[in-house]
Amino acid sequence: MRMIKIFDTTLRDGEQSPGCSMNINEKIEMARQLEALGVDVIEAGFAASSQGDYNSVKAIAKEIKNCVVASLARSLPQDIDSAWGAVKYTENPRLHIFIATSPIHMEYKLRKTPDEVYEQAVEMTKYAKKYCSDVEFSAEDASRSDRKFLKRVFEGVIKAGATTINVPDTVGYVSPSEMADLIKWLRENVEGMDKVTLSVHCHNDLGLAVANSLAAILAGAEQVECTVNGIGERAGNAALEEIVMNLKTRRDFYGADTRIDNTQIYKTSRMLSQITGVRIPPNKAIVGDNAFAHESGIHQHGVLANSLTYEIMTPESIGLSRSKMVLGKHSGRHAFTQRLRELGFNVNLDVADSLFKEFKALADKKKTVSDRDIEALVRRSLSLEIPEAYKLERYVINTGNTITPTSSVTLVKSDGTHVEEVAIGFGPVDASFKAINMIVGLPIELEDYSIEAVTGGRDAQGEVSVKISSNGKTVKGYGLSTDILEASILAYVNAINNLIYESERTEKSDSAEKEEAK
Ligand code: KIV
Numbered sequence: 208m209r210m211i212k213i214f215d216t217t218l219r220d221g222e223q224s225p226g227c228s229m230n231i232n233e234k235i236e237m238a239r240q241l242e243a244l245g246v247d248v249i250e251a252g253f254a255a256s257s258q259g260d261y262n263s264v265k266a267i268a269k270e271i272k273n274c275v276v277a278s279l280a281r282s283l284p285q286d287i288d289s290a291w292g293a294v295k296y297t298e299n300p301r302l303h304i305f306i307a308t309s310p311i312h313m314e315y316k317l318r319k320t321p322d323e324v325y326e327q328a329v330e331m332t333k334y335a336k337k338y339c340s341d342v343e344f345s346a347e348d349a350s351r352s353d354r355k356f357l358k359r360v361f362e363g364v365i366k367a368g369a370t371t372i373n374v375p376d377t378v379g380y381v382s383p384s385e386m387a388d389l390i391k392w393l394r395e396n397v398e399g400m401d402k403v404t405l406s407v408h409c410h411n412d413l414g415l416a417v418a419n420s421l422a423a424i425l426a427g428a429e430q431v432e433c434t435v436n437g438i439g440e441r442a443g444n445a446a447l448e449e450i451v452m453n454l455k456t457r458r459d460f461y462g463a464d465t466r467i468d469n470t471q472i473y474k475t476s477r478m479l480s481q482i483t484g485v486r487i488p489p490n491k492a493i494v495g496d497n498a499f500a501h502e503s504g505i506h507q508h509g510v511l512a513n514s515l516t517y518e519i520m521t522p523e524s525i526g527l528s529r530s531k532m533v534l535g536k537h538s539g540r541h542a543f544t545q546r547l548r549e550l551g552f553n554v555n556l557d558v559a560d561s562l563f564k565e566f567k568a569l570a571d572k573k574k575t576v577s578d579r580d581i582e583a584l585v586r587r588s589l590s591l592e593i594p595e596a597y598k599l600e601r602y603v604i605n606t607g608n609t610i611t612p613t614s615s616v617t618l619v620k621s622d623g624t625h626v627e628e629v630a631i632g633f634g635p636v637d638a639s640f641k642a643i644n645m646i647v648g649l650p651i652e653l654e655d656y657s658i659e660a661v662t663g664g665r666d667a668q669g670e671v672s673v674k675i676s677s678n679g680k681t682v683k684g685y686g687l688s689t690d691i692l693e694a695s696i697l698a699y700v701n702a703i704n705n706l707i708y709e710s711e712r713t714e715k716s717d718s719a720e721k722e723e724a725k
C-alpha cells in the first residue's frame with residue numbers, strides 16, 4: 208500500500224483566507240490537534256511575513272514532536288533566515304521555499320526573466336540547504352508554467368539539494384486529467400525526481416482542488432498539501448478530510464492510504480470552526496452537519512435496517528458517535544419512535560401514535576424537528592394528562608415602544624365557561640400574566656421565567672418555562688410555540704393547571720388521611 212504524506216497548511220495558506228486568522232494560542236492548540244490527527248507535515252506559518260507569524264512558527268516548532276514542522280519562505284536570504292530562526296527549534300524542521308515559474312507571474316509580479324528565476328531558485332535552495340537537510344521547493348503557479356522551464360527549474364533545485372518538489376495549482380486552474388498528465392510527465396522527464404518526494408498543492412477556484420489532488424496521487428504524487436475544512440486563499444485549498452476519506456473509502460481504487468487517524472477528523476474540523484468562527488456549510492462533504500444525516504423516510508428506514516444502504520463510510524470512522532436521523536416532514540413513524548426511545552421515552556403505542564401526529568404537524572411548520580422539540584412535545588403531551596382547569600382560547604396583545612403594553616386573554620374553564628380579562632403590564636408577558644391572574648383569582652407569585660430558542664433559525668420554536676408558587680406550593684409549567692408570547696401564555700396556564708391539580712391532590716390525600724384516622 209502506498210502511503211501518501213499529508214502536508215497540512217491550515218496554519219499558513221488556510222490562515223491567509225479572509226476571516227480565518229488565529230492568534231498564537233489558537234495556532235498552538237490547532238497544531239497540537241493536527242499532531243493528534245497524524246499529519247506528516249505542519250506548515251506552521253510564513254515566518255518572514257510578520258512578527259506574529261514568526262512567533263507562532265517558533266512556538267509551534269517548540270511544541271510539536273511527532274510531525275515535521277515547516278515554515279514558508281520566499282526564495283530570498285532574509286526570508287530563509289527568518290524561517291530558519293523560527294523553525295529550528297523543532298525536532299524535524301523543514302524549510303519550504305518558493306518562487307513563481309509561470310510567464311505571467313515572472314513578467315508582472317517578479318519582473319524577472321526565466322534565467323533570473325532559475326538562478327534564484329537554485330541559489331536559494333543551496334542557501335536553505337546550509338541550514339536544513341529537509342528543503343521543499345515550490346514552483347508557484349506551476350500548472351500555468353511552461354513544462355520545459357519547470358523541468359529545468361526542478362532539475363536545478365534537486366541538484367542543489369531540494370528533497371521535496373511541490374507542484375502548486377496556485378489559481379485552481381487545471382482539470383484532473385491535466386493534473387494527472389503533468390505529474391506523470393514530471394515523473395518521467397525530470398532527472399532526479401525519483402530521489403525526491405513529489406508533492407501537489409491544489410486550490411479550489413473551480414471546485415476541483417480535491418479531485419486534482421486525487422488525480423495527482425493516481426499519477427504518482429506522494430505528498431498532498433491541504434487544509435482542514437478546505438480553508439485557504441479565495442475558494443480555499445484542497446480539503447484534508449475529503450482527500451483522506453477518499454483514499455480510505457476507495458482504497459480498492461486508489462491503492463493508497465495516509466497516516467491520518469481518521470477518528471480525529473470531526474474533532475479537528477469543529478475545533479478549527481470554533482477557533483476561526485467560520486461555519487462549516489451543512490452540506491460540506493465528510494464534516495458538514497448533513498454529511499451523515501438522513502431525513503427522508505425511505506432513507507431513514509434503509510439506514511436503520513442496514514447503514515450501508517445509504518452510507519459509504521461510518522460516522523464513527525470520522526469520530527462521530529452515530530448517524531443523525533434528521534426528523535422533518537419526510538420522516539416516518541419508524542425513525543420517530545426510534546428517536547423517542549433513544550431520548551429515553553418509553554411510551555406506549557397509542558401515545559407514540561398521537562405524538563407522531565403532533566410531530567408531523569410541527570414538521571410542517573418547521574424545517575427540521577430537533578431532539579429538544581421532541582422532548583418538549585412529549586413533555587407537553589404528558590402534562591396534557593393533567594386535567595386542564597383552564598385552556599387558552601385566545602389572546603390579543605397591544606405593545607410597542609410608545610404605548611403601555613396591554614393584554615386581553617380569554618381562557619376556557621373545565622366547565623366550558625369563557626372568561627376574558629384585560630390587564631396592563633411592564634411588558635407584553637407581564638400584562639398577559641396579570642390578565643390570567645385576574646381570571647384565575649389565585650395569589651400567584653412568578654418565581655422564575657426563562658425562554659429558549661429550542662432550535663436555531665427564523666422558524667425556531669421558543670420554549671418558555673415558568674416556575675410559580677401559591678399558598679406554599681411551587682410548580683413548573685412549559686409552553687412551546689413558534690410565537691414566544693403564545694409560548695409564555697401557554698407555559699403560565701400550564702403551570703396554573705399543575706398548581707390546581709397538585710392542590711386538589713393534596714386536599715384529597717389529606718381528607719383520605721383524616722378519614723382513615725377516624
Ligand atoms: O498556492 C501556492 O502556490 C502556494 C505556494 C506558496 C506553495 O501556496
Ligand code: ZN
Pocket residue numbers: 220375377408410440
Ligand atoms: Zn497555496
